[in-house]
Amino acid sequence: MRIDTPVVQRHAAELSPFQREKLEYYFKFFDVDGDGYLMQKDLPLLFKKIIDYTGWEKNSTAATELYEVHETFFEVLHEKTDIKSDLIGLDAWMLLWEHMIPGCMSMHNFPIWLRLLPRSLFRVMDTKDDGVLDAQEIREFYESFVKIPEAEAGELASRAFNEMTDYGRYPLTLDGYEQIFANFLLGRTKYGPGRYIFGCFEHSAEENSRLISGPPKANAAEVTTKFPRRASDATRAPLRMYRKE
DSSP states (O other): OOOOOOOOOOOOOOOOHHHHHHHHHHHHHHOTTOSSSBOTTHHHHHHHHHHHHHOOOTTSHHHHHHHHHHHHHHHHHHHHTTOOSSOBOHHHHHHHHHHHSTTOOSGGGSOHHHHHHHHHHHHHHOTTOSSOBOHHHHHHIIIIIIOOOHHHHHHHHHHHHHHHHTTTTSOBOHHHHHHHHHHHHHOOSSOSGGGGSSSOEEEOTTSOEEESSOSOOSOGGGOOOOSOOOGGGGGOOOOHHHHOO
16 A cells, blocks of 8 residues: 655755756665665665675774764654655655755755765775775776666766766865765756766756666665775774764
Protein backbone atom coordinates (compact mmCIF):
# COMPACT_ATOMS: atom_id res chain seq x y z
CA MET A 1 0.00 0.00 0.00
CA ARG A 2 1.39 3.39 -0.97
CA ILE A 3 1.77 5.96 1.80
CA ASP A 4 1.44 9.58 0.70
CA THR A 5 4.16 11.80 2.09
CA PRO A 6 3.02 15.13 3.56
CA VAL A 7 4.11 18.04 1.39
CA VAL A 8 5.63 21.22 2.79
CA GLN A 9 3.40 24.22 2.15
CA ARG A 10 5.85 27.08 1.53
CA HIS A 11 6.36 29.74 -1.09
CA ALA A 12 9.37 28.71 -3.18
CA ALA A 13 11.11 29.39 -6.48
CA GLU A 14 10.60 27.06 -9.42
CA LEU A 15 13.38 24.61 -10.24
CA SER A 16 14.43 24.09 -13.85
CA PRO A 17 13.84 20.65 -15.42
CA PHE A 18 17.58 19.93 -15.26
CA GLN A 19 17.76 20.91 -11.59
CA ARG A 20 14.85 18.61 -10.85
CA GLU A 21 16.56 15.76 -12.69
CA LYS A 22 19.79 16.23 -10.74
CA LEU A 23 18.00 16.55 -7.41
CA GLU A 24 15.92 13.46 -8.13
CA TYR A 25 19.15 11.53 -8.63
CA TYR A 26 20.51 12.99 -5.39
CA PHE A 27 17.33 11.83 -3.64
CA LYS A 28 17.94 8.30 -4.94
CA PHE A 29 21.54 8.53 -3.72
CA PHE A 30 20.20 8.71 -0.14
CA ASP A 31 17.25 6.36 -0.74
CA VAL A 32 19.50 3.32 -0.62
CA ASP A 33 16.73 0.72 -0.35
CA GLY A 34 14.88 2.28 -3.29
CA ASP A 35 11.45 2.43 -1.65
CA GLY A 36 10.84 6.04 -2.71
CA TYR A 37 11.21 7.57 0.76
CA LEU A 38 14.05 8.99 2.82
CA MET A 39 13.82 7.38 6.23
CA GLN A 40 16.11 6.81 9.18
CA LYS A 41 16.47 3.19 8.11
CA ASP A 42 18.29 4.38 4.97
CA LEU A 43 21.15 5.76 7.07
CA PRO A 44 22.80 2.46 8.12
CA LEU A 45 22.41 1.19 4.55
CA LEU A 46 24.15 4.27 3.18
CA PHE A 47 26.83 3.96 5.85
CA LYS A 48 27.49 0.33 4.91
CA LYS A 49 27.68 1.23 1.24
CA ILE A 50 30.31 3.88 1.96
CA ILE A 51 32.27 1.65 4.34
CA ASP A 52 32.33 -1.14 1.76
CA TYR A 53 33.64 1.32 -0.81
CA THR A 54 36.28 3.06 1.29
CA GLY A 55 37.47 0.09 3.32
CA TRP A 56 37.35 2.14 6.52
CA GLU A 57 36.90 0.40 9.85
CA LYS A 58 33.44 1.09 11.27
CA ASN A 59 34.88 2.60 14.45
CA SER A 60 37.58 4.66 12.73
CA THR A 61 37.57 8.43 13.08
CA ALA A 62 36.76 8.88 9.40
CA ALA A 63 33.78 6.51 9.53
CA THR A 64 32.45 7.97 12.79
CA GLU A 65 32.55 11.54 11.52
CA LEU A 66 30.94 10.55 8.23
CA TYR A 67 28.11 8.80 10.07
CA GLU A 68 27.57 11.84 12.30
CA VAL A 69 27.40 14.17 9.29
CA HIS A 70 24.74 12.07 7.57
CA GLU A 71 22.85 11.38 10.79
CA THR A 72 22.57 15.14 11.35
CA PHE A 73 21.50 15.61 7.74
CA PHE A 74 18.64 13.11 8.12
CA GLU A 75 17.53 14.67 11.41
CA VAL A 76 17.54 18.25 10.15
CA LEU A 77 15.96 17.17 6.87
CA HIS A 78 12.90 15.97 8.75
CA GLU A 79 12.80 19.15 10.82
CA LYS A 80 13.05 21.46 7.81
CA THR A 81 10.32 19.68 5.87
CA ASP A 82 7.94 19.93 8.84
CA ILE A 83 7.06 16.27 8.40
CA LYS A 84 6.19 14.49 11.62
CA SER A 85 6.37 10.98 10.22
CA ASP A 86 9.56 9.17 9.25
CA LEU A 87 8.71 9.48 5.56
CA ILE A 88 10.06 12.06 3.12
CA GLY A 89 8.98 11.52 -0.46
CA LEU A 90 10.29 13.10 -3.64
CA ASP A 91 7.72 15.93 -3.62
CA ALA A 92 8.74 17.08 -0.15
CA TRP A 93 12.41 16.74 -1.10
CA MET A 94 11.95 18.97 -4.16
CA LEU A 95 9.98 21.54 -2.21
CA LEU A 96 12.76 21.71 0.37
CA TRP A 97 15.30 22.59 -2.33
CA GLU A 98 12.92 25.07 -3.93
CA HIS A 99 12.93 26.81 -0.57
CA MET A 100 16.69 26.48 0.07
CA ILE A 101 18.17 27.41 -3.31
CA PRO A 102 16.82 30.96 -3.91
CA GLY A 103 19.45 33.55 -2.97
CA CYS A 104 22.30 31.02 -2.84
CA MET A 105 25.35 31.75 -5.00
CA SER A 106 27.77 29.18 -3.54
CA MET A 107 27.96 26.45 -0.91
CA HIS A 108 28.82 29.11 1.68
CA ASN A 109 25.27 30.44 1.37
CA PHE A 110 23.80 27.12 2.49
CA PRO A 111 23.46 26.16 6.17
CA ILE A 112 26.24 24.09 7.68
CA TRP A 113 24.18 20.88 7.73
CA LEU A 114 24.12 21.04 3.92
CA ARG A 115 27.66 22.33 3.43
CA LEU A 116 29.08 19.26 5.17
CA LEU A 117 27.65 16.89 2.56
CA PRO A 118 30.03 17.70 -0.34
CA ARG A 119 32.95 17.77 2.11
CA SER A 120 32.01 14.28 3.23
CA LEU A 121 31.66 13.06 -0.36
CA PHE A 122 35.03 14.58 -1.28
CA ARG A 123 36.66 12.62 1.52
CA VAL A 124 35.07 9.39 0.34
CA MET A 125 36.42 10.00 -3.17
CA ASP A 126 39.90 11.05 -2.00
CA THR A 127 41.22 7.49 -1.68
CA LYS A 128 44.85 8.67 -1.84
CA ASP A 129 44.21 10.91 1.16
CA ASP A 130 46.22 13.78 -0.32
CA GLY A 131 43.52 16.46 -0.42
CA VAL A 132 43.35 16.47 -4.23
CA LEU A 133 41.14 14.41 -6.55
CA ASP A 134 42.62 13.02 -9.76
CA ALA A 135 41.11 11.31 -12.79
CA GLN A 136 41.72 7.83 -11.38
CA GLU A 137 39.85 8.60 -8.17
CA ILE A 138 36.95 10.05 -10.14
CA ARG A 139 36.89 6.97 -12.38
CA GLU A 140 36.97 4.69 -9.36
CA PHE A 141 34.03 6.54 -7.80
CA TYR A 142 32.03 6.43 -11.04
CA GLU A 143 32.67 2.76 -11.63
CA SER A 144 32.52 1.23 -8.16
CA PHE A 145 30.13 3.56 -6.31
CA VAL A 146 27.85 5.14 -8.91
CA LYS A 147 27.97 1.94 -10.99
CA ILE A 148 28.70 3.51 -14.36
CA PRO A 149 29.80 0.71 -16.73
CA GLU A 150 33.56 0.18 -16.81
CA ALA A 151 33.66 0.74 -20.58
CA GLU A 152 32.29 4.27 -20.11
CA ALA A 153 33.73 5.25 -16.73
CA GLY A 154 37.30 5.89 -17.87
CA GLU A 155 36.47 8.24 -20.73
CA LEU A 156 33.80 9.98 -18.69
CA ALA A 157 36.17 10.49 -15.75
CA SER A 158 38.80 12.01 -18.05
CA ARG A 159 36.23 14.38 -19.49
CA ALA A 160 34.99 15.27 -16.01
CA PHE A 161 38.51 15.86 -14.70
CA ASN A 162 39.37 18.12 -17.64
CA GLU A 163 36.26 20.23 -17.17
CA MET A 164 36.60 20.37 -13.39
CA THR A 165 40.27 21.41 -13.52
CA ASP A 166 40.49 23.30 -16.84
CA TYR A 167 42.56 20.45 -18.29
CA GLY A 168 44.72 20.11 -15.20
CA ARG A 169 45.44 23.81 -14.84
CA TYR A 170 43.88 23.94 -11.38
CA PRO A 171 44.10 21.14 -8.77
CA LEU A 172 40.76 19.67 -7.73
CA THR A 173 40.98 20.49 -4.02
CA LEU A 174 38.13 20.60 -1.53
CA ASP A 175 37.55 24.31 -2.20
CA GLY A 176 37.23 23.69 -5.92
CA TYR A 177 35.04 20.63 -5.40
CA GLU A 178 32.65 22.64 -3.21
CA GLN A 179 32.26 25.22 -5.97
CA ILE A 180 31.53 22.47 -8.47
CA PHE A 181 29.03 20.87 -6.10
CA ALA A 182 27.31 24.25 -5.81
CA ASN A 183 27.03 24.25 -9.60
CA PHE A 184 25.45 20.80 -9.35
CA LEU A 185 22.76 22.19 -7.03
CA LEU A 186 22.32 25.66 -8.51
CA GLY A 187 22.99 25.19 -12.23
CA ARG A 188 19.75 25.48 -14.17
CA THR A 189 21.15 24.27 -17.51
CA LYS A 190 23.42 21.47 -18.68
CA TYR A 191 26.43 23.78 -18.82
CA GLY A 192 29.03 23.76 -16.05
CA PRO A 193 31.15 21.09 -14.33
CA GLY A 194 28.48 20.30 -11.74
CA ARG A 195 26.91 17.81 -14.13
CA TYR A 196 29.93 15.57 -13.49
CA ILE A 197 29.53 15.28 -9.71
CA PHE A 198 27.89 11.87 -10.14
CA GLY A 199 28.96 11.48 -13.76
CA CYS A 200 25.64 10.13 -14.94
CA PHE A 201 24.04 12.88 -17.03
CA GLU A 202 24.22 13.03 -20.81
CA HIS A 203 22.33 15.50 -22.98
CA SER A 204 21.13 15.67 -26.53
CA ALA A 205 21.09 18.75 -28.73
CA GLU A 206 17.41 19.15 -27.88
CA GLU A 207 18.35 19.77 -24.23
CA ASN A 208 16.76 16.48 -23.18
CA SER A 209 18.72 14.63 -20.54
CA ARG A 210 19.11 11.02 -19.60
CA LEU A 211 21.06 8.93 -17.15
CA ILE A 212 23.87 6.94 -18.72
CA SER A 213 23.59 4.59 -15.77
CA GLY A 214 20.80 3.72 -13.39
CA PRO A 215 20.35 5.18 -9.93
CA PRO A 216 22.52 3.85 -7.08
CA LYS A 217 21.93 0.18 -6.39
CA ALA A 218 19.45 -0.56 -3.62
CA ASN A 219 21.62 -3.40 -2.35
CA ALA A 220 24.53 -1.87 -0.49
CA ALA A 221 26.40 -5.16 -0.67
CA GLU A 222 26.83 -4.70 -4.43
CA VAL A 223 29.32 -1.87 -3.95
CA THR A 224 32.77 -3.17 -4.80
CA THR A 225 36.28 -1.85 -4.69
CA LYS A 226 38.36 -2.87 -7.69
CA PHE A 227 41.29 -0.58 -7.05
CA PRO A 228 44.06 -1.06 -4.46
CA ARG A 229 43.88 1.20 -1.42
CA ARG A 230 46.50 2.19 1.06
CA ALA A 231 46.36 0.68 4.51
CA SER A 232 46.05 4.17 5.97
CA ASP A 233 42.71 4.73 4.21
CA ALA A 234 40.85 3.05 7.07
CA THR A 235 42.49 5.15 9.77
CA ARG A 236 42.71 8.66 8.35
CA ALA A 237 43.28 11.68 10.53
CA PRO A 238 40.14 13.50 11.74
CA LEU A 239 38.55 15.96 9.36
CA ARG A 240 39.42 19.20 11.12
CA MET A 241 37.39 21.15 8.60
CA TYR A 242 34.25 19.70 10.18
CA ARG A 243 35.21 21.19 13.53
CA LYS A 244 35.94 24.71 12.32
CA GLU A 245 32.34 25.78 11.69
